[in-house]
Amino acid sequence: MTVTVALDGMGGDAAPEIVVAGAALARERRPDLRFLLFGDEARINGLVDQHPGLAEVTEIRHTPDAVAGDAKPSTALRQGRQSSMRLAIDAVRDGEAGAAVSAGNTGALMAMAIFVLRTLPGIDRPAIASVMPSKGNPVVFLDLGANVECSAEHLFQFAVMGEVYARAVLGVAKPRVGLLNVGTEELKGDGVVRRAAALLRDSDLEIDYAGFVEGTDVTAGTVDVVVTDGFTGNVALKIAEGTAGLFTQALKDAFGSSWRGKLGYLVAKPALQGLRDRFDPRLYNGALFLGVNGVVVKSHGGTDAVGFASAINAAVDFVSQGTNARIIDEMGSVTTDDAPKPQAANG
Amino acid sequence: MTVTVALDGMGGDAAPEIVVAGAALARERRPDLRFLLFGDEARINGLVDQHPGLAEVTEIRHTPDAVAGDAKPSTALRQGRQSSMRLAIDAVRDGEAGAAVSAGNTGALMAMAIFVLRTLPGIDRPAIASVMPSKGNPVVFLDLGANVECSAEHLFQFAVMGEVYARAVLGVAKPRVGLLNVGTEELKGDGVVRRAAALLRDSDLEIDYAGFVEGTDVTAGTVDVVVTDGFTGNVALKIAEGTAGLFTQALKDAFGSSWRGKLGYLVAKPALQGLRDRFDPRLYNGALFLGVNGVVVKSHGGTDAVGFASAINAAVDFVSQGTNARIIDEMGSVTTDDAPKPQAANG
Numbered sequence: 051m052t053v054t055v056a057l058d059g060m061g062g063d064a065a066p067e068i069v070v071a072g073a074a075l076a077r078e079r080r081p082d083l084r085f086l087l088f089g090d091e092a093r094i095n096g097l098v099d100q101h102p103g104l105a106e107v108t109e110i111r112h113t114p115d116a117v118a119g120d121a122k123p124s125t126a127l128r129q130g131r132q133s134s135m136r137l138a139i140d141a142v143r144d145g146e147a148g149a150a151v152s153a154g155n156t157g158a159l160m161a162m163a164i165f166v167l168r169t170l171p172g173i174d175r176p177a178i179a180s181v182m183p184s185k186g187n188p189v190v191f192l193d194l195g196a197n198v199e200c201s202a203e204h205l206f207q208f209a210v211m212g213e214v215y216a217r218a219v220l221g222v223a224k225p226r227v228g229l230l231n232v233g234t235e236e237l238k239g240d241g242v243v244r245r246a247a248a249l250l251r252d253s254d255l256e257i258d259y260a261g262f263v264e265g266t267d268v269t270a271g272t273v274d275v276v277v278t279d280g281f282t283g284n285v286a287l288k289i290a291e292g293t294a295g296l297f298t299q300a301l302k303d304a305f306g307s308s309w310r311g312k313l314g315y316l317v318a319k320p321a322l323q324g325l326r327d328r329f330d331p332r333l334y335n336g337a338l339f340l341g342v343n344g345v346v347v348k349s350h351g352g353t354d355a356v357g358f359a360s361a362i363n364a365a366v367d368f369v370s371q372g373t374n375a376r377i378i379d380e381m382g383s384v385t386t387d388d389a390p391k392p393q394a395a396n397g
Numbered sequence: 398m399t400v401t402v403a404l405d406g407m408g409g410d411a412a413p414e415i416v417v418a419g420a421a422l423a424r425e426r427r428p429d430l431r432f433l434l435f436g437d438e439a440r441i442n443g444l445v446d447q448h449p450g451l452a453e454v455t456e457i458r459h460t461p462d463a464v465a466g467d468a469k470p471s472t473a474l475r476q477g478r479q480s481s482m483r484l485a486i487d488a489v490r491d492g493e494a495g496a497a498v499s500a501g502n503t504g505a506l507m508a509m510a511i512f513v514l515r516t517l518p519g520i521d522r523p524a525i526a527s528v529m530p531s532k533g534n535p536v537v538f539l540d541l542g543a544n545v546e547c548s549a550e551h552l553f554q555f556a557v558m559g560e561v562y563a564r565a566v567l568g569v570a571k572p573r574v575g576l577l578n579v580g581t582e583e584l585k586g587d588g589v590v591r592r593a594a595a596l597l598r599d600s601d602l603e604i605d606y607a608g609f610v611e612g613t614d615v616t617a618g619t620v621d622v623v624v625t626d627g628f629t630g631n632v633a634l635k636i637a638e639g640t641a642g643l644f645t646q647a648l649k650d651a652f653g654s655s656w657r658g659k660l661g662y663l664v665a666k667p668a669l670q671g672l673r674d675r676f677d678p679r680l681y682n683g684a685l686f687l688g689v690n691g692v693v694v695k696s697h698g699g700t701d702a703v704g705f706a707s708a709i710n711a712a713v714d715f716v717s718q719g720t721n722a723r724i725i726d727e728m729g730s731v732t733t734d735d736a737p738k739p740q741a742a743n744g
Contacts (some may be wrong), residue, residue, distance in 0.1 A: 080471070184643070198587050232628055234547055237469075265631070265632040266639040267640055269636070269643040273461075282587070283628050284579040284611075285611070289633045289637050290617060290640045292617060293636075293640040294644065297640075301672060306666060307671070308668045313664050314662065314669075317403020318652060319657075319661070320657055325651040337738050
């Protein structure tokens, strides 16, 4: 299956360079990929030509407009109709591309994705999902910030989408799904998580609901999918990033602090390389906008070509596995049964 | 100033051993410490005698009752009146001890602390505060789980208490206080954090309010105090713990994975020792119940003697600096001004 990916050529700190170089890298894994690349043609043309073969599979569509990194979503929606970000999403709506990838402004990208593509049947609000490393298998974690306030029904929908994602894209046969809470006992947490737990427990979907999990369970890999509201999820993701960064820096400092540290590092370097690869944040780059009626992936704004290629890969895998169709199927069996009806959400 | 610390001899995974050994270690730093030690005398007596000089400064008070680690707070309150935990808190109320330290059930300890000691004037709800390592100075982080749902006024009170703690105990001359949010722009987050921001901005207290901060700011040390609700704070703390544990384990695995790794570790060991010390969770052990009218410190249940000694140290430093009196002063100047009145809280 040939997938065409629409790329926001102007989104991110180091665009368009990393976008073009990332596309070239993604092609190494999937040589049949094709790209629609939106942005400043004068800047992009020369970059594409630096990568052999890329020009043949890439259609550049010129636009002078780009969404500013600090633009409000509402402003971007109003004024960004010809922006590289918006045109990439429009290409998904028009069936010209199977997915859109952008390293630009997250809020603007989500607003445009919802406005242009709408949500999947049965889904009230899309969530941002990412894959995080753990002691065991990688863990699907959502919502990472699309919805600062969530109802129990929203969390239920996130759980269904995360479960399908783990099955379809990560290939987990029977993903275990946990709700993030301050303890594992049934009475912990506020009314929203407790009601969401009841919805998951009582649902006749074949979801392997594992109950409440705590922050430590995310990295422990106790479950395959961790569901939370966008406020907690965003903070959690950034705390994890910050802690990882703190350790990495401190480890570098320790190795550099003395001749013994430096020598020890050189000796142990091959062993440490595996560690670096395992936690390389670039390999986990690419957050899915789950629940959008189309495939949109957000790359970290500060990533490089390797990271941007990961985001493209995430989009392509999502499309290839027909993930959205599976989510629609799953939500369809909720809404046609006498199980909790998301459209009646009032929490 | 001689401080007497009431110890819950039976709380924690490895009590009473680590409690007694922790007390002995804390005495090395502060030889003038005295202890009231509650628990099973038959088990404790012999342990105390293993540490020279400890028996002379320790009064053991026998009680056969202990609060179970999985007891509900309400049950512990009702049935635990003669428990080692409760008697330690009673000793603070009765002026026999300046502080109580327990490695037992957090919910039970908080419920008992509030029931027995009440809250400080101007404080509606106590918060759990801990000190976390960062790239810069250690950061005071609260609430870590006492209040899963918070109003803006609660967050405001947490900010005041955290600021006083950073000044009094950590010795930061002018602590910068941030509100945890999903972004730094004023319009980010839900109504509660935005109202809390307004309370802090408009207050005539001399608090150096730094605005919204994100998860990455906690480890970056952007501010000295980070305030959030107990749900987010609990998840954040455990995500940080989990991420640190994941890295530590992966680093050990990497060093152990080959002869080069093992050799490199041996060579670099002295350089890595500093790293280990800097992030040793035992040295950050001891969470303060800020806002309780008395000093109660919760030790991690799974800690060892070194960690328990840190919790005792945290309690002693808090008492020595007259921190609660300073919080009362600070809150008093809120409630007598025309600034936001916490007692009128309705958020």
